């Protein structure tokens with residue numbers, strides 16, 4: 001195949017070596033915070049301050065973080081691969097962009113974006129958001145972090161599904177395979193005959209669905225995989 005179409009899904013594991021905590025590893029974010037409190041619309045309605053503080057802390061941490069060799073290798077793949085490369089991330093940090101990736105689809109939202117809960121306008125989030133901030137478009141005091149919470153629909157699913165239907169290669173990197181619909185992408189890609197590869201520190205929940213696994217740290221496995229694709 002001359003120029004395979006590639007779809008890549010990344011998760012918290014690719015940012016782990018940049019110092020950002022994962023969710024489900026020992027001591028991860030979901031061991032320290034209850035999902036219902038900080039990552040659901042109901043939690044935000046009950047205690048918006050807690051939720052805004054949680055994402056302010058994560059935004060501050062992400063602002064300090066620098067991309068690692070895994071992010072850099074994916075940016076290189078996007079720049080040098082002559083076929084299509086769609087980079088989908090579940091991460092809300094901007095380390096792919098900092099590494100130079102030109103087009104990143106943030107299916108679970110982004111820390112550096114704010115969203116109006118009333119009119120759905122988006123704008124760049126300040127480093128520190130405040131409860132009850134007004135929307136610049138409709139003036140309602142309904143600003144919230146632009147994060148897809150549990151029970152909400154991930155962004156740009158149509159574009160992702162279209163790319164998966166045309167994929168020749170699907171790679172999942174640093175994701176535990178616990179959260180759908182992302183965890184189901186491997187099945188969609190395999191269904192259309194794409195070659196599937198997992199790069200993760202530990203086997204994910206869906207490891208059995210992948211044709212190939214490259215266990216290890218993303219900073220090592222991803223540059224090796226990218227070099228194998230680019231033939232260098």
Ligand code: OAD
Pocket residue numbers: 010011012013014016017022023024025028039090091108148149150173174175176177178179199200201202203204216217218219
């Ligand atoms: P998880 O915390 O569930 O999984 C992270 C995965 O990364 C684990 O399987 C680790 O083994 C692996 N890992 C850790 N360090 C690694 C490294 N250096 N190199 C490679 N792999 C490594 O994170 P996600 O799968 O991204 O959603 O979680 C999915 C979603 O669940 C998140 O987007 C978030 C969360 O709830 C929302 O908040 C909406």
